[in-house]
Amino acid sequence: MPYHVHIQQFDGPLDLLLHLIERAEVDIKDIFVSEITREYLAYMDELEGLDMDTASEFLAMAATLLYIKSRQLLPRPPREQPEEEDPEALLIRQLHEYKAFKRAGEELRQLNEAMQGIFTRLPEDVILPPQEVTLSGATMQELYQSFFTLLHTQPDEQLANPLHQVRQDAYTVRVQIAKIRQLFADKRELAFEDLFGPHPARMEIIVTFMALLEMIGHGEIHLSQPAPFAPIRLRARSLAQEDDDADYMDEYPE
Amino acid sequence: MQHQELIGAIECMLFVAGEPVPVLELQRVLDITDLELNALLRELQAGYAANARGIRLSVTAETAQLQSNGAYAQYVEQLLQPAQQRTFSQSLLETLAVVAYKQPVTRADMEAVRGVRCEYAVSQLVKLNMIQPIGRKEAVGRPVLYGTTDAFLRQFGIGTIAELPNYEAYSKGEEPGLEALTV
Numbered sequence: 338m339p340y341h342v343h344i345q346q347f348d349g350p351l352d353l354l355l356h357l358i359e360r361a362e363v364d365i366k367d368i369f370v371s372e373i374t375r376e377y378l379a380y381m382d383e384l385e386g387l388d389m390d391t392a393s394e395f396l397a398m399a400a401t402l403l404y405i406k407s408r409q410l411l412p413r414p415p416r417e418q419p420e421e422e423d424p425e426a427l428l429i430r431q432l433h434e435y436k437a438f439k440r441a442g443e444e445l446r447q448l449n450e451a452m453q454g455i456f457t458r459l460p461e462d463v464i465l466p467p468q469e470v471t472l473s474g475a476t477m478q479e480l481y482q483s484f485f486t487l488l489h490t491q492p493d494e495q496l497a498n499p500l501h502q503v504r505q506d507a508y509t510v511r512v513q514i515a516k517i518r519q520l521f522a523d524k525r526e527l528a529f530e531d532l533f534g535p536h537p538a539r540m541e542i543i544v545t546f547m548a549l550l551e552m553i554g555h556g557e558i559h560l561s562q563p564a565p566f567a568p569i570r571l572r573a574r575s576l577a578q579e580d581d582d583a584d585y586m587d588e589y590p591e
Numbered sequence: 592m593q594h595q596e597l598i599g600a601i602e603c604m605l606f607v608a609g610e611p612v613p614v615l616e617l618q619r620v621l622d623i624t625d626l627e628l629n630a631l632l633r634e635l636q637a638g639y640a641a642n643a644r645g646i647r648l649s650v651t652a653e654t655a656q657l658q659s660n661g662a663y664a665q666y667v668e669q670l671l672q673p674a675q676q677r678t679f680s681q682s683l684l685e686t687l688a689v690v691a692y693k694q695p696v697t698r699a700d701m702e703a704v705r706g707v708r709c710e711y712a713v714s715q716l717v718k719l720n721m722i723q724p725i726g727r728k729e730a731v732g733r734p735v736l737y738g739t740t741d742a743f744l745r746q747f748g749i750g751t752i753a754e755l756p757n758y759e760a761y762s763k764g765e766e767p768g769l770e771a772l773t774v
Contacts, residue, residue, distance in 0.1 A: 348681075348682045348685070348705070348707060349705060349706045349707030350706055350707075351705065351706030351707075352706070352707075390708060391707070394706070394707055394708070398706070431703075431704075431706065434704050435704060435705065435706060437760075437761060438685055438688050438689050438692075438704055438705070438761070439685055441685070441688035441689075441691075441692060441756075441757075441761045442681060442682075442684035442685035442686075442687070442688045443681075443684075444688075444755075444756045444757070445679075445684045445687060445688050445691070445747060445755075446679070446681070446684050448747040448748055448749070448756070449676075449677075449678065449679065449684075449746065449747055451661070451748060452661070452676065452746065452747065452748045453661075453664070453676050454659075454661035454662075454663075454664025454665075454667075454668075455647070455658050455659050455660070455661040455664070455748070456658065456659045456664075456667060456673050457609065457610070457656060457657070457658050457659070458606070458609040458657065459609050459610075
């Protein structure tokens, strides 16, 4: 059973016709002596899968084929315009030309492939000479002063740990939530700053913030900020108990 | 300038430019005629081709450019990861073939050969700078005529249109090897 190629695979009616002709192993000129027309028309059942423009092109060819076939079957009337090209001859010529350019396209593809390993250089970056920068509105004194201030407000750098140890997270959301709940045991309302000691580590701040998000998400607390940049206040709503089943965002689900 | 210096100057300019350089620009800088420049380019080209050089010279009517020798592609690819070259779909190539071999052609001419609408293919090929409008046909509607570009020549590794495979046969719309049809 020969593999059936669907109409969508063809680049138009000439492509389909050529395929049928080659499959039937006949010459192009014998197109109307063979079953090609019938085979082509069978494909018209597949037109529904195509867009309107493409479908109409296939249909127009079907009409042409039928027209040519009918001229073979019926006695020919005397030609009104003798210089008009015989439609059968026209189609055969079209098929030959189409076949030729299909092959030409293939030759072009081979040319293109031969170029695959050939590269060209990108143009050199032209390096510009360094620009002169002119400062305006600042004196040497002011510049020095701002630099000095900046230098002294830098926090002391921590010594880099030469050995990198993989440790368990020092702060987890679960632990921070427990801490926050503990703080709410004494007061109904807290300030954001109350959650931290004097010099909180960065991770502590981040994880505490995550803990707050979890608690807000569960409706345990309420956050409010009276004005922009004012201190953030936290108020307990319905604090939950320590819950082993809850999955917090820094934990893998069980 | 001495002959050898002229060769060196061309090589130097093409190397630094990287991109295809219009031959008119080379002429201008070196202050030589197009015939002289052509002879020099051919000499440079032959020099690269004769030995197993890593460089080749591509020359078209409009531009000249240094290119790598494809024989060493595997080394280039192991050293760097060069950008993948462009490939075309078969139907784009067939449409391009019609333009290349039969130019100048209108979109209707392309559609007559391929038996399908070519609007998309034409706009794609123009966008890819493989074809360009080169005038209008003096016929009803004054349709645009298309031809191939310099970039087309470089993309397919040829110097002129006549270097296309089987140019004689295809430009007459025949398959190479067949006698001309008499209808």
